[in-house]
Amino acid sequence: MSTFKTVARRILNLPEPRDKAAAAPTADMLAPQAAPAPQPAVAAPAPAGLQQWTDAAARLQAQTPGPARTEPTAPEAEDRTAPAGQVPWQIEDEKSGVKFAVKVGRGVLWGVVALAAITGVRSWIWAPAAPKPAPTKADSGPQYPVQEAQAVAARFARSYLTWDEADPQARADALARDMPRGTDTTAGWNSKGRQQVIVVQPSTVSVLGDKRARVRVDVLVNGPAADAAPADKGDKKDDSKKDDSKKDDGKKDDSKKDAKPAASAAWWMGLEVPVVQAADRVVVTGQPGIVGVPNSGPSVPAPDSRTNDMEFADRTRGVVEEFFSKYATGEAESVAAPGASIPALPSGMTLGAIRNWAVDEGSGTDRVGTAVVSWNVGGAEIEQTYRVKVTRVSSAQAERWQVAEVHGGLTP
Structure with a gap:
């Protein structure tokens, strides 16, 4: 029984019980004193949380007498006896750094737990999408030369x-x-x-x-x-018949002279x-x-019809005629718009006539029209179609239209 009590006291960190005889007051202690000695300052009462443990220890000491003990010496008694009104132990506050580290550690731990829980619940509800396979290119080998x-x-x-x-x-x-x-x-x-x-x-x-x-x-x-x-x-x-007749006549064969390629x-x-x-x-x-070689090409859609500006075509017809007359002689740049680069036509071509000149509807400083031109070349007359771009050129004295670009065909 005493062993169990000893183990309980050690677990609860309680002091060892003192002998009653030693704790009883002596005659010397009861004798009146001539002058009361100055009392030490009363210690502050124990904290409320510790008071219950102190009361429990006092009750345990009162109910269970401890084993007989030898009287300790004076110095030893002074060391082991706590001053009146004080508890045999004290609670020391933890330092602020330790408290902060504990709080941070707990926060990190709870954060990890919460993240694991959220991720797990999300995977239960929304299954993760399977990654799309990367597109693969078929290896067709080197291209044919x-x-x-x-x-x-x-x-x-x-x-x-x-x-x-x-x-x-x-x-x-x-x-x-x-x-x-x-x-x-x-x-x-x-x-x-x-x-x-x-x-x-x-x-x-x-x-x-x-x-x-x-x-x-x-x-x-x-x-x-x-x-x-x-x-x-x-x-x-x-x-061959002539040769036979010539042989018969004994005359010389002159057929090779009359042969034509x-x-x-x-x-x-x-x-x-x-x-x-x-x-x-x-x-x-x-x-x-x-x-075989095809005798003709396939059918193609007709070009889109355009609305013409007849008034503007009449005003710029002279400009186009002057340009094409200089075009064949290599002097097109002399009448073209500034900055235009128009190579000369092959030699031996002369202007026959401007068969038709029509300008597309529009506005601004640049206009585009279609010119049908006949040329005299190689002793024949051939007809050509051009898309011509004219631009407005202004100076301090006057304003006029000049050819800026010329292209063959009906493409825009």
Whole structure:
């Protein structure tokens, strides 16, 4: 029992109980004193929160007598006996820095708890959106060398459609530049006839896959006229008869002196050339095919109709006539607006007439109109259409309109 009480006192931090005999007053203590000694200052009463623990300790000491103890010596008794009216312990206030650190720590802890709670509730209600996958680009590999394919096909077309029976090897050597090694470049031609290429115009490239493509080439060729062939054959038959008669007569053959060169003509031909990219080069893979050239283009929508300003067109017609008369002679800048740069037309062209001059409705210092002009060139008269921009030029003495820009066609 005494052991339990001792443990309880240690837990409650209570003082050890004193012996009753030692605590009883002695005769000397009860004897009257000659002069009362000055009393020490009364300690302040214990705090209200500590008073209950002090009362409990006093009651425990009164109910349970403690074990007999030997009388301590005077100095020891003075050390262990608290002055009257004072408690055996005191509560010390914490420093302000410690209180602040405790408050901050608690605030941080509660903030973390609150954030975790809010985030969790939000994830329960609104599920997080799945991230969008980054767009992936299909690897189509390197682009086909279109320009190189057009250049190779154009050079091959010139060589393929040019032949001369007097020098067949020249055609074979030219074809070998753009065909695979070991290809028979003489195949496909019977080594007869004569034809010359004037113009070569490469067109679309159709990529077929596996580094192969087909290139369209338009070629302008010049050769014997088609209608001259039958006449030549008839002449040859007639000549043969004449030769026989001359042989019979024993006269000299003069048919070569009277022979005339066959008539020639020029026409467009289409050629589709198969090519392949090999060893960082584009080469022709085999025989091409001659195809037709369209005789006309597709239908297109008519241009938008414009409202004309007839009064303004009449006032500026002389300006436009003067400009076009100087245009062909290379003196257009002398009558054009300041700062205008208008190159001269080719030599040999003279103005025929201004067929029509109409100005679009509008206002301001810049106006645009359409001029239909006829030119005399190469012994013929041709008609052209221009879009002309005139601008108003002012000076201290006068104000006039001059041509600032000129473009061919009906585009705005």
